[in-house]
Amino acid sequence: MKSLRPSFIAKSTLLLATFFAIDKALALARQMIIGRVFGLSAELDAFNAANNLPDMLFALISGGALAMAFIPVLSEHLTRHGRP
Structure with a gap:
């Protein structure tokens, strides 16, 4: 198996962490909107x-x-x- 460069692994990890953070922020916004609409x-x-x-x-x-x-x-x- 081909070894991966540490910089590639770091960039991939940062990209995944960014997507997870965006997912959590959107989930929070969704819950806030639902709470405001329905109470x-x-x-x-x-x-x-x-x-x-x-x-x-x-x-x-x-x-x-x-x-x-x-x-x-x-x-x-x-x-x-x-x-x-």
Whole structure:
């Protein structure tokens, strides 16, 4: 396996950290907007109940077990066959 330069690893790490920070900031903004629109009410409870399943599926696909299983497989494929 080809070794990676430390500068490449540092840049990749910084890029991932930046994307995670943006994700958390957008999630906070989303919660603030939802709180402002619904307040503390039965409508907010209904909204949260309706969005529970799609949010869970999105978390599973985007950053959960599926991503953890996909990354090693993709890495092995790229190692064997090279980059497209």
